[in-house]
Amino acid sequence: MFIKEIVQYKDKEIVLKGWVASLRSSGKIMFVQLRDGSGFVQVIIDKATVGDEQWEAIKGLTQESSIVVTGIVSEHPKKPGVFEVQASNVEVVHISEEYPIGNKDHGPDFLLDKRHLWLRSRKQWAIQRVRNTIINAIYEFLNYDGFIKIDSPILTPTSCEGTTELFEVPYFEDNTAYLSQSGQLYLEAAIFAHGRVFDFGPVFRAEKSKTRRHLTEFWMMDAEAAFVSHEENMVIQENLISFVVEKVLANNLSELEILERDVEKLQKVKAPFKRMTHAEAVKFLQSAGSDIGDRDDLGADDETMLTKDSDVPIFVEKWPKEIKAFYMKRDEEDEDLVLGADLIATEGFGEVIGGSEREIDYDILLARMHEEKLPIEAFQWYLDLRKYGSVPHSGFGIGLERLVAWITGVKHVRETIPFPRMINRLKP
Numbered sequence: 286m287f288i289k290e291i292v293q294y295k296d297k298e299i300v301l302k303g304w305v306a307s308l309r310s311s312g313k314i315m316f317v318q319l320r321d322g323s324g325f326v327q328v329i330i331d332k333a334t335v336g337d338e339q340w341e342a343i344k345g346l347t348q349e350s351s352i353v354v355t356g357i358v359s360e361h362p363k364k365p366g367v368f369e370v371q372a373s374n375v376e377v378v379h380i381s382e383e384y385p386i387g388n389k390d391h392g393p394d395f396l397l398d399k400r401h402l403w404l405r406s407r408k409q410w411a412i413q414r415v416r417n418t419i420i421n422a423i424y425e426f427l428n429y430d431g432f433i434k435i436d437s438p439i440l441t442p443t444s445c446e447g448t449t450e451l452f453e454v455p456y457f458e459d460n461t462a463y464l465s466q467s468g469q470l471y472l473e474a475a476i477f478a479h480g481r482v483f484d485f486g487p488v489f490r491a492e493k494s495k496t497r498r499h500l501t502e503f504w505m506m507d508a509e510a511a512f513v514s515h516e517e518n519m520v521i522q523e524n525l526i527s528f529v530v531e532k533v534l535a536n537n538l539s540e541l542e543i544l545e546r547d548v549e550k551l552q553k554v555k556a557p558f559k560r561m562t563h564a565e566a567v568k569f570l571q572s573a574g575s576d577i578g579d580r581d582d583l584g585a586d587d588e589t590m591l592t593k594d595s596d597v598p599i600f601v602e603k604w605p606k607e608i609k610a611f612y613m614k615r616d617e618e619d620e621d622l623v624l625g626a627d628l629i630a631t632e633g634f635g636e637v638i639g640g641s642e643r644e645i646d647y648d649i650l651l652a653r654m655h656e657e658k659l660p661i662e663a664f665q666w667y668l669d670l671r672k673y674g675s676v677p678h679s680g681f682g683i684g685l686e687r688l689v690a691w692i693t694g695v696k697h698v699r700e701t702i703p704f705p706r707m708i709n710r711l712k713p
Contacts, residue, residue: 287323291368294358301326301370305350305381306407307388315343319354319370324539325407327361327369328354334373342377349381349405393699400704401713411540412700415533416689422532423485423506423683426525432481432508437468439487443663450491452501464489469680470612470667472509473643476678477670483508493708497697498585498635500686502706509680515614515624515642518679519600522628522638523556526598526688530554533692546694550632553596558628562603566591580605589633598637602626611653613641634691640681647671 286299303321310316313332318325332340346352356372386402396403403409424434440454440462451463468484475482488505510521530551533541541548561569570577570587577587583601592599603622606615613623625641644650650671654661661668689701699705704713 288319288321288326289323291324291326291358291370295360295368296358298355298357298373299370301328301354301356302378303352303354304405305346305348305352306405307348308346310344313340315346317346317352319352320405320410328356328372328375329369330372330375334371335375339375343375345380346377347381348384351378351381352376353378393697397699397705397710398713404703407543409700411537411543412689412693412695413703414540415537415544415693416685416701418533418536419529419685419689419692420485422529423525425532426528427481427483427508430481430521430525432483432510433479435472435475435479435482435484436486437465437471437484437507439465441465443660450493452489452491466490467505467682468507469509469682472507472680473667473678474670476509476511477674477676480512481508481510495708496585497699498687498690500698500702500705500707503698503702504685505682506685507680507682509643509678511676511678513642513679514677515602515626515679518640518642518681519558519560519602519626520556522626522640522681523558523598523600525683526558526628526638527554527556529688530692541693544693544695546692550596551692554631555597558597559595559599560626561599561601563601563605563622564603566599566601580607582608583627583629583636585635588629588635592629592631592633595631598631599629600626601629609641611657611659612643612650614644630687630691632691632694635687636684637687637691638681638683640679642677642679645671645675645677647675 288301301319301321303319306318306320306325308315308317315330317328317330319328330343335343353376354370354372355374356370358368359371361367361369386399442462451466454462454464456462465488467488472482472484483506485506486504487502489502491501492499534548534551567577567579570590573590575587575590603616604625606621606623609623609625613625616622616624623641627636628638629635630637647668651668654664686698686701690698695701699707
């Protein structure tokens, strides 16, 4: 059995297999915090119960030693609803060497160098458990909403948006490939077969950025849907995010407690979300003291300022065309704007979703690609989609690590992925 199931076994004998997360001894009694992957529990080992011979072996336990415990589950005398194990037998599987990560404060570089061990700590354990819930919730919501998973390629012949720096990969016969920055364009091809599709996998950005919100390798969920307008696209997104937050609150309260996350703020994250145009956002920010220009992108400080007093994320929509991608559909009411929206999370966590309605006219799309000097031959297959049954459609992408950071309250995305890759880090 697992620690997460322990509540079902009050006053019964169980067997647990795990690792010593921490321990302390008081004379002839030892208190062990045991971790088995599913959770943590206190094990009380009494010398009088286990006997002298076993006690001698147990005295040698160190942090991260592995053990098998047999004992009776009991409720903590001072903490109703909290359970512990009164050990009757302890089998030592392995005595760990002195563990390099102690209870003292360590710098981020030291901890990242020891990432393979740091993952075991309570906080890091909690983050990854929440991440797992988020991933599964996204799958559950999209599958229920008629989306099927389509795997887009990781090796691509060119950029998705034409501007972001890419990682080059030598390919056969002196060709060059690039690590994907998004599966979006390939998903657009799949909607003509399946209507609603999504992918979920690693993507790569070669931007030389060192902010707390950036990684060079991260996980992205892209979704595309046929016959979905810009407004309908935002409704899908807000319902998805609301569903994900609800699932985390239902399944990960103990993890959120470890992370000291204010769950009351998460409980307020319910659709519908606020909406404002880019022009409205700029006007608000300028009145609040930002030096943002009328046709500028939002900076991190702007995003924080924008959502400061909001209980729910905010969609910033209808952006100036020059700061958004070529494939976004123009607003019929103002050709200088595109029907795109960024979803800005609360509490200063910034953009977590970017999406738009897509341009469906072949000639308009071709003209834009010429304007941005994109390699037409490499994109010809994408243009073909506008020749054979073109339909209105929209899509969006979620950066998993940013979403995990917001929901868990973790300030730096490097802690939200098991093994972060950044401009200055490629190991372990």
